[in-house]
Amino acid sequence: MAWTPTLMNLDDLQELNELLEQIRSMKVHASSRLGAALKKPLLLLLLVSRIENDRVEENRFHFDDIEKRLGLLIREHGGRRTDSGPRPEQPFSHLRTSPFWILKTQRDYAPGTTVLISDLRRPESYGAFEPKVFRLLRSSGEARAQIVDSILNEWWPETLHGDIREDLGLDRLDSRRRPQRDRQFMIDVLENFRYSCAFCGFHAVLNGVATGIDAAHVHWHSLHGPDNVENGIALCKLHHWAFDKGILGINDEARICIASVFSAQQDGGLPIESLANRSLAVQPRKDIAKRFLDWHRNNVYLGTAE
Numbered sequence: 001m002a003w004t005p006t007l008m009n010l011d012d013l014q015e016l017n018e019l020l021e022q023i024r025s026m027k028v029h030a031s032s033r034l035g036a037a038l039k040k041p042l043l044l045l046l047l048v049s050r051i052e053n054d055r056v057e058e059n060r061f062h063f064d065d066i067e068k069r070l071g072l073l074i075r076e077h078g079g080r081r082t083d084s085g086p087r088p089e090q091p092f093s094h095l096r097t098s099p100f101w102i103l104k105t106q107r108d109y110a111p112g113t114t115v116l117i118s119d120l121r122r123p124e125s126y127g128a129f130e131p132k133v134f135r136l137l138r139s140s141g142e143a144r145a146q147i148v149d150s151i152l153n154e155w156w157p158e159t160l161h162g163d164i165r166e167d168l169g170l171d172r173l174d175s176r177r178r179p180q181r182d183r184q185f186m187i188d189v190l191e192n193f194r195y196s197c198a199f200c201g202f203h204a205v206l207n208g209v210a211t212g213i214d215a216a217h218v219h220w221h222s223l224h225g226p227d228n229v230e231n232g233i234a235l236c237k238l239h240h241w242a243f244d245k246g247i248l249g250i251n252d253e254a255r256i257c258i259a260s261v262f263s264a265q266q267d268g269g270l271p272i273e274s275l276a277n278r279s280l281a282v283q284p285r286k287d288i289a290k291r292f293l294d295w296h297r298n299n300v301y302l303g304t305a306e
Helices: 010-024 039-052 063-077 089-097 131-139 141-155 158-168 183-192 237-245 290-299
Strands: 101-104 126-129 204-206 209-211 213-217 232-236 248-250 256-258
Touching: 010 131, 010 141, 039 063, 039 089, 039 131, 039 141, 039 158, 063 089, 063 158, 089 101, 089 126, 126 131, 131 141, 141 158, 158 237, 183 213, 183 232, 213 237, 232 237, 237 248, 248 290
Parallel strands: none
Antiparallel strands: 101 126, 204 209, 213 232, 248 256
């Protein structure tokens, strides 16, 4: 179904605001060793995507129907390194701690318990939105657009939003609501790295203004990273994306490291793999704080920073 912006009535608007607050209040599991698990937000995006793309006939979502797709999304965008697999049954089970999600299974499970995957796969088991929420999601493209924007802005940096939207078929569902950024943070970070990419040294000027360089948060702003110069790094567009994607990291010796799970399909691996074990191309006047580099290493980087 193609989405076009529409005015919402007051009841729907109130329902949407309540739902947005409930979504923002969701707990995502995090540990210092494995990082944040963004499985619940991905499950919600997948469910909204199915509604948006006319793949839902009733308010029943069977785990079998989305298990494989959700697993792939978790591997690609889940924000967590783990050897135990994506475990899509976890968000499907634990989303029931939110008031908008109902889980029906043959057996009763204590709160906080992950439902056995064999029970989730039973034909009689399913998840569902609270009926008023499902009606809102089904009837309002504006509500779907705002929910997608809110989820992406809450848990991922903007560099990754396009990848996630494309994977889920949500490209056209965009309310164009963007979080306000601290302009002083951008100025301070770019000046700290002399308007050059810290990884490759790229520096360009267009009509007298530096261009093609972003002020990136090391500890993601979407996950409560502060807007101060010690949490910032200047990066070109490509390396900003690769840093947020977890392909690039910075180790304890301030050298660039490349996640072993990444490989470029070209000779020499330019312009990413050739950075491996290099020192920063541009040394900042004020160093990035170790606690923010540690956060990135533990929560974003897809390999061991050695």
